[in-house]
Amino acid sequence: MSAAKAQLETLPRSVQVVLMAGALALAVFPLVPTQSSDFYLQMLTQMMILAIFAMSLDLLQGVTGLVSLGHAAYFGLAGYALAFLTPADTPIALWWSLPLAAAGAGLAALVIGFFVVRTHGIYFIMVTMAFAQMVFYLFFDNRALGGSDGIYVNFRPDATALGIDLDNKTHFYYFTLFVLVGVYLFLRRVLFSPFGRVLAGIRVNEHRLRAVGYSSFGYKLAAFTLAGSLAGVAGYLWAAQTGFVNPELMGFHMSAHAIMMVILGGMGNFAGAIVGAFTFEYVLHLAKDLTKHWQLLMGGFIVLVVIVAPRGLLGLADKVLNRNQESDP
Amino acid sequence: MNDAPLLVADKLTKRFGGLAAVHEVSVKLYRDHIHAVIGPNGAGKSTLTNLLSGDLPPTSGTIRFGGVETTGHTPESISRLGLGRSYQKTNIFLPFTVWDNVRLAAQSRERHAPWNPLRWLQAADKLQAVNGRCERAIELAGLTHRARHVAATISHGEQRQLEIAMTLATEPTVLLLDEPLAGMGQAEAERMVELLLKIKKDHAMMLVEHDMDAVFALADQLTVMVNGQVIASGAPTDVRADPQVQAAYLGDEHG
Numbered sequence: 001m002s003a004a005k006a007q008l009e010t011l012p013r014s015v016q017v018v019l020m021a022g023a024l025a026l027a028v029f030p031l032v033p034t035q036s037s038d039f040y041l042q043m044l045t046q047m048m049i050l051a052i053f054a055m056s057l058d059l060l061q062g063v064t065g066l067v068s069l070g071h072a073a074y075f076g077l078a079g080y081a082l083a084f085l086t087p088a089d090t091p092i093a094l095w096w097s098l099p100l101a102a103a104g105a106g107l108a109a110l111v112i113g114f115f116v117v118r119t120h121g122i123y124f125i126m127v128t129m130a131f132a133q134m135v136f137y138l139f140f141d142n143r144a145l146g147g148s149d150g151i152y153v154n155f156r157p158d159a160t161a162l163g164i165d166l167d168n169k170t171h172f173y174y175f176t177l178f179v180l181v182g183v184y185l186f187l188r189r190v191l192f193s194p195f196g197r198v199l200a201g202i203r204v205n206e207h208r209l210r211a212v213g214y215s216s217f218g219y220k221l222a223a224f225t226l227a228g229s230l231a232g233v234a235g236y237l238w239a240a241q242t243g244f245v246n247p248e249l250m251g252f253h254m255s256a257h258a259i260m261m262v263i264l265g266g267m268g269n270f271a272g273a274i275v276g277a278f279t280f281e282y283v284l285h286l287a288k289d290l291t292k293h294w295q296l297l298m299g300g301f302i303v304l305v306v307i308v309a310p311r312g313l314l315g316l317a318d319k320v321l322n323r324n325q326e327s328d329p
Numbered sequence: 330m331n332d333a334p335l336l337v338a339d340k341l342t343k344r345f346g347g348l349a350a351v352h353e354v355s356v357k358l359y360r361d362h363i364h365a366v367i368g369p370n371g372a373g374k375s376t377l378t379n380l381l382s383g384d385l386p387p388t389s390g391t392i393r394f395g396g397v398e399t400t401g402h403t404p405e406s407i408s409r410l411g412l413g414r415s416y417q418k419t420n421i422f423l424p425f426t427v428w429d430n431v432r433l434a435a436q437s438r439e440r441h442a443p444w445n446p447l448r449w450l451q452a453a454d455k456l457q458a459v460n461g462r463c464e465r466a467i468e469l470a471g472l473t474h475r476a477r478h479v480a481a482t483i484s485h486g487e488q489r490q491l492e493i494a495m496t497l498a499t500e501p502t503v504l505l506l507d508e509p510l511a512g513m514g515q516a517e518a519e520r521m522v523e524l525l526l527k528i529k530k531d532h533a534m535m536l537v538e539h540d541m542d543a544v545f546a547l548a549d550q551l552t553v554m555v556n557g558q559v560i561a562s563g564a565p566t567d568v569r570a571d572p573q574v575q576a577a578y579l580g581d582e583h584g
Contacts, residue, residue, distance in 0.1 A: 007424070189450040194436055197453045201433050204422045211382065211420070212499050213408035213437040 070132025109228020150246025266312025
């Protein structure tokens, strides 16, 4: 009934069970031998990476109410960081390069955020997009930065210190799953921390929040920076998996896809972002197989979901699963 | 009443284009003292409140709060000096529960330790000092039985009480209340008057109000504004007798 419930911040038991089942399915998938398991392993890894990316955006979009149309910039920057850090003849260690790439993306978000979080509503959308386009063309037009063709990541990062071989697809899969679960649990804690409560307050009524003494600028900038560095974690993994980065990674489409994933799954609880990322990518995969006009199909699907499930797929699941408990006190 | 004023506004003026919404208005607020401001619609009462709280910067004039000049400061920094305000139009976090509304306000006074990562991820509802302030404010405002209700679902009168509870949760020394009784029924209004009398002792209060019964029940000092200017100010009984005031304002209702 209320908007707080619409946000589904506290996940109902039934939804939690569904999510646990999903996590379990992801955990056992590599153990089940199938014909094209390599292909699906890579596809699921990619979905998990995008789910991390979508969650990082949800911190801004669903929790704080800041719709960024330039979030891919931080995703791509961390990918490029890995590409540039990796020399031609030897891999670099994961333990320092992942935090460094995430910190680099976070730093970029801090600097850009300093300008953009002062704006509101439609202006925020436009300014985040403008900055991301600047980053995009910086790389696109610059031969030294790889230009429009992008650059190769010469080696997958070395994680033998952790007992993991990232060249092994199954290892990479489990490592990504581990990061996905870690980022999810971290963001859930953030959501209910004093910091997260203030971010939710900014979404609901920023004016009132300032009147009781919060400097909303500082909180929004912190959220923007954190979201940027988590997008960086996803971008780093993406570059490590595909072994290749190009400007498209920070392009407008990538940013827009992330927004759609979050809306599709349901905003403001991070679980929705995961569900949205998986669904979006899977439907995209089906649509591309089906017809070369897949974008039309994709658009229709999004419109349908928004009409049928305005609270996203997770909201729809909640409605279906808890239909009989509407009147609990 | 003998101690120094907590808030001193000197010759505040706010112009919107050619219109002086507030013209050279001076206000002093003392602890345990209610300063009521009345006047017809458009007199500049809410603008005056917004100038004092920092929601609007004054065109000219100065505001001093507890000895600190706050002219042109942001609302959040003025709030942190100990100013709490409520709004004419109910301004709360509608999708949150009453408890969460007040808890968020109370949390704003919590000392943050940004250098300590262990504190970043603790649950907000486990902050004992915040919960204590929150509980006291809710109880003082008489909303304990509504604490778990979503703010959008409680009555209008209760939402007005919630405004006050949120303001009290920041433990302010100065309160600016913009028509706290607006839209309230008789019983609700009486409860609010009772509440304001209860909290008066610890606060310096400026009360903008249309309800004359409440104003004369509460006010120690009464200021009448018309067209952005103060036309009379003083003890309520004196102001009431002022012929200019009767002509401009009270005459309409108390003729």
